[in-house]
Amino acid sequence: MDAISIRQLTKYYGTARGIDQISLSVAEGEFFGFIGPNGAGKSTTIRTLLGLIRPTSGKAQVLGLDIEKDREAILSQTGYLPSEAVFYSGMRVRDILKLSADLRKKNCRESANQLCERLQLDPSRKAEELSFGNRKKVAIVCALQHTPRLLILDEPTSGLDPLMQKEFFDILRERNAAGATIFLSSHILSEIQHNCTRAAIIREGKIIACDRVEVLARTNAKRVSIHGTAELGTLDGVRDLKISSAASTFLYSGAISDLLAVLSQGNIQDLSISEPDLEEIFLHYYSD
Template sequence: MNVIEINNLTKTYGKARGITDISFHVEEGEIFGFIGPNGAGKSTTIRTLLSLIYPTSGSATIFGKDCIQFAPEIKKEIGYLPSEVFYYDNMKVKDLLKYSASFYKKDCSKRIKELVEIMDLDLNKKIDDLSLGNKKKVGIVQGLLHEPKLIILDEPTSGLDPLMQQKFFELLEEENKKGATILFSSHILSEVQRLCNRVAIIKEGRIVTVEKISTLQENNYKKFKIETAAPLDQKYFQISGVNNVEVNNNVTSFIFKGNINDVMKKIAATEIANLWIEEPDLEEIFMHYYEKEV
């Protein structure tokens, strides 16, 4: 079953920002990464899913129900952690969590206690007096206290120290094992690589690709580095499948995806001094997606 299904979602704000024709789905029990540079449209997509803003066209369903028409109902089972957390300043942490829990028709006190312990939170402090990282921790507890079936995280790790980040990831993996589906938006690749099964890459408001992390890393991408006697022409390797060509004196490097024979023939046709063929790391693959087409 698909927990989230997004169909041709478009949101335009005047002329400038927004998202265009976004479609992807998140399956039940999956940790789905949503990755892209700042301003690509990750938050806009998430805010539309949560009906904080309304789409210009297209639609989305959560748990099989339209995310606008059935918003109050589906939000019972959603936990959301925004990228920047803001709460009522004059409230104590304790009061805020109680207030948050009062929206769900179940007893959350036990889970709050557990989460507060894991996150190492001081319940009697005023929200106003908390540091950014501690506010984020309140946000984490607040988002998870009702044991939601779908957890939506928008750049959740900013402000958390590495130790807390680690605890937070463990917490998420635990929730996932218990059956929660997670939509994890981030611009930090290593986080996504560590947690997620599949990713959607978004760039300038459009989905570039939706793939399994493992597929992205699979052998169909090769990184070539060739040392030749004399510098090669930049255009020498202009065949389909070759990307990110860099010529540095006698060394030429590029990423290749396609029929390996084509590129081998090209290499064989020239005088080479040395040759490296490697698996590219994810970072390089993403850079390839991120870079604006020239």
């Protein structure tokens, strides 16, 4: 069964575009990445799936349930980590976690304690005294304490220091290994590349690519770096060209034989051709 299945989902805010005809499916148990720059429609997609906003048209199912009709059933099996965690003023961390568990009609004290310990979060602190990163930790515990089947994370690592990010992803991998589906929205590509098995790229409200992370990284483009000189101006398919005194590097998506022909005319001391990383793919998808 698909954990998330989106068909032609569209959301307009008045006339402003949110998302446009998005179709996407995430299998249960997947660690799925959702990449795009700010304002591309990542949050709109997530907020629609969670029933915070109503789609203008299109359908979507989460855990086999309809997002408009079965909102509560979906939410009871889902953990959501918002990009910006805001809590009620005057409440202690402990009370917020208790409130969240009560709203789910569950007793999560034990798992909440474990998570607080792992994330080094002091449950006796008041929410408004917490730093941005520590508020994020509260939101993480709220999203995880009831051991949901599906985790939807919206830019989860902003505000967390590198050690905490590592701990956080360790927890996510454990949850994923135990069968939970993870939907990770981010604009940080390395996060997606290191953790996700599949990913979709969203741009201006449309999905422009969706595949396994290795496949996304393995477009026909190559990262070429050369030491020496060659007449690159005559080549088609050169992008992101950086020339320094010692070396030139560029992304190349043309025919390899053309590249070799041009290089053989030049004076080359050293050459490397490698698969580009996702960061470069990202530029590739966004450069036109």
